[in-house]
Amino acid sequence: METAILLIQCHDQQGIVARVSECIFRHGGNITDSDQYTTDPFGGWFMMRLEFAYDPEKIDVAALQTDLDELAQTLDARFSFHHGHATLRMGILVSKFDHCLEDLLYRRRSGELQVEIPWVISNHPDLEDRVRAYGIPFHHIPFTKETQDSAEQAILDVARDSTDFLVLARFMRILSTDFLDAYGKDVINIHHSFLPSFKGADPYRQAYDRGVKVIGATAHFATADLDEGPIIEQVVQRVSHKDNVNELKRKGRSLEKQALANAVLAYIQRRIIRLENKTVVF
Amino acid sequence: METAILLIQCHDQQGIVARVSECIFRHGGNITDSDQYTTDPFGGWFMMRLEFAYDPEKIDVAALQTDLDELAQTLDARFSFHHGHATLRMGILVSKFDHCLEDLLYRRRSGELQVEIPWVISNHPDLEDRVRAYGIPFHHIPFTKETQDSAEQAILDVARDSTDFLVLARFMRILSTDFLDAYGKDVINIHHSFLPSFKGADPYRQAYDRGVKVIGATAHFATADLDEGPIIEQVVQRVSHKDNVNELKRKGRSLEKQALANAVLAYIQRRIIRLENKTVVF
């Protein structure tokens, strides 16, 4: 038996669940998990995630796909249908801080994150040995204000065909809107604050100066508006006056690792639907 | 438009979602929320909670009920169908500690808990004025080891017809299995520890003596096995060596209020399915 996932997004209307589940049932699938969300039952958005088990020997996936396409058209809906053993390919961009990188590499090696990592790119050469120790190619692409255009082109040349999505694992350069447009797929960033607090540079210093009693980290989709993209996951922890900036950074590293790992796991399990500037995480 | 809720529990089989959603669709309902859980897609239990909006002018609820009954029989399933404006009636048993009681009375008065409270029973007279200030009848039923049988009978006489479920809001007497059987409906208890740690008497003292760094409170269904019933909700908080037993009790009161209120809210929203000695809380 194999598992397929169907993500649905459309304007709310009567009978969506009935029609979709009937279609899967008719083709021999057994829905094992379902979650739905409606922003407003009268005129809002309808979103659904269905997981179903099927026997690849008995089910005609192409025929199911055709019927789903037709149904999507009828409902004026956006269907994303994922089946088979396709493992997502995740490119990682990193600078010098390696805690998020190491955490992702470890979780992948341990099997917790079932994802392919075709390469790691950094604007610094420092982490090459660490990455190669995991048997993963490492590309050093210098990236300064002056070389931004050519650096982004170099990243694009590597990333476009080899990845399904990118993760900025404490990549300290800001990617341009042109880059994001040209890449055209999802980019997940980890910001080391509880957004929308403390956007921009040195958020732990900002948090210290403001005297907050709780710090956080935020994994979000990168968009043209820096630190304004749809939030996927936030993790927080209590702190006190005794925590200086270095101590906030130390505690924050655990939060950053956790928030990013949770976001990546939800992403590869196809649990995330982007809706305008927000996310639904089933 | 009104809202109806359907809870389903049956052995997993193909087509459940399709059939149920088709039935609701055919009768004119619009599923606005759905959540499902399968203990094991191959031979396990299937559970689902569906919320749907309907126009009472246009839908024939009796006909829908008939079709649902038939479907339940076909699927060998247990359906619980709730519609209309029926507000659940919650009887509260309490002893001397009044924090959970006050919290429930306040949340009901503020409209957060949409529940009817026909009375409060206590084995002590102390809280009579507080309860009457909320305009709720108060019954003082003394309850000692010697008078347990007659006390339970007195509670039963009051509770049987006037309530849909009971809440033990720090009721310091142990109700017998005979009482639970005779009452026959759900009884929710708040235990002032993170079960299964520190069952029995004086759990904050036990927690202090053990030197735990986190304390908790547990709302659960009362069963014949004391402190062993299905857990509905648990809330926890960090503590330190500086917290003596009184401080643990103070912090614990907040946890008890929160855990019990969450459990009651989930209960009256029909989010809970009991499955053997566990709960599914949608």
Next chain:
Amino acid sequence: METAILLIQCHDQQGIVARVSECIFRHGGNITDSDQYTTDPFGGWFMMRLEFAYDPEKIDVAALQTDLDELAQTLDARFSFHHGHATLRMGILVSKFDHCLEDLLYRRRSGELQVEIPWVISNHPDLEDRVRAYGIPFHHIPFTKETQDSAEQAILDVARDSTDFLVLARFMRILSTDFLDAYGKDVINIHHSFLPSFKGADPYRQAYDRGVKVIGATAHFATADLDEGPIIEQVVQRVSHKDNVNELKRKGRSLEKQALANAVLAYIQRRIIRLENKTVVF
């Protein structure tokens, strides 16, 4: 035996702990709790909170006070010495939302908050009965943009001599800098967001629109800069896309109650030292 508390703030220098503890020891006090914090051991601020037990029959408090005054002068320090049974007097300002008010009144009645509440002021008449049910005077002082000056004067007339500090328990009017200056004592506010996120109006709506995955509440000292005063306490909770604005408000009420109660408890236990725009909470 009675308990006294000494709060110290001065520039860091050698021997502070030694001198202060020697002074208390010499007069017969037994230090039962101490906590200190230094922003920077080389040129920073030194802060300390000492709790000591003493026998009022045997200790000459006036003589101790004189010696402490002298020591404070020697160290160029600010000492706050609290002894005897003085219960702080807390004035409460509230509008229509009553959850924080009820929580404070309940905690005081239960003995958890050992504080005197001379009165409750509201810009609406709605909560009069609730407050009087606790045996506490209630003053209705209408407060609009046009009447702000006279309203603040009326509050001041009531508050100046009858209170040691004020609590804004969801008081929906902004007090002017003139009022804060004229009152001259501490004012604690509860803001219904995780500051500095979502300052200003309707923070739960802002949180919903931004799609955050964690919400919070912040208790802080009110200052001339709205929502910018020193933070005393923050409490947070996970939320999801399923939580609409009303659900955020419901969950937020629990956070607001908890954050404000924690802040008030710390305040009356003299655990808070304000340091520029931050707090040290021992």
Next chain:
Amino acid sequence: METAILLIQCHDQQGIVARVSECIFRHGGNITDSDQYTTDPFGGWFMMRLEFAYDPEKIDVAALQTDLDELAQTLDARFSFHHGHATLRMGILVSKFDHCLEDLLYRRRSGELQVEIPWVISNHPDLEDRVRAYGIPFHHIPFTKETQDSAEQAILDVARDSTDFLVLARFMRILSTDFLDAYGKDVINIHHSFLPSFKGADPYRQAYDRGVKVIGATAHFATADLDEGPIIEQVVQRVSHKDNVNELKRKGRSLEKQALANAVLAYIQRRIIRLENKTVVF
């Protein structure tokens, strides 16, 4: 300037803080952090942790040590005085699960845990390459019920002189009381449950079967009573009915890493005082 730490434990009596701080002051130290705790101000235990800065050029540490020894005798106290650059040596025992091991090795390499790791011992050969990649010696010592005596002797031969304390980073063998006695220094264990819940084998399975809504991990000192030693740190996380045993294990791994890392950090910063079967963690 260097930093020294003094831990004090004695029966509570008047003047301890005064005498100790006077002694440090007289020798030229500047107390930069202090924390104290008294189990009961009248006849209980007094514990204190003092951190002070000193100029090794100007302070006569030997003379200070002599005075402290004398003071300890006068107060009938146990003083632990730590100064200079002595880095603690931590031996790690592990079986096959490597998440805690990797986390400790990473935190040490990144400088977060300033500790020396002379070796890693495992009862399985699997992790040898991983450990050697960090440049740390690896010893494979098979350990079965039949070979327990000789295995423990082999561990003891390696550990006794080369370590200051041991960490059991998911070491799946139970060390005998004889071993613990013979080793004679502290042994920190990570238990994969929220103790005292779910002692013994397969705690995530136990947690799943009991249907708890929160899981946890506990770092504690290993003692003769299995899973009963003094608790140092506990970390918890909410779970739901959707989390099967594997999902609990996945979430639990993050908790285990965090609890163990926090405990080790507190240990090497000399923040822990054992008091009977509990800990004070300053």
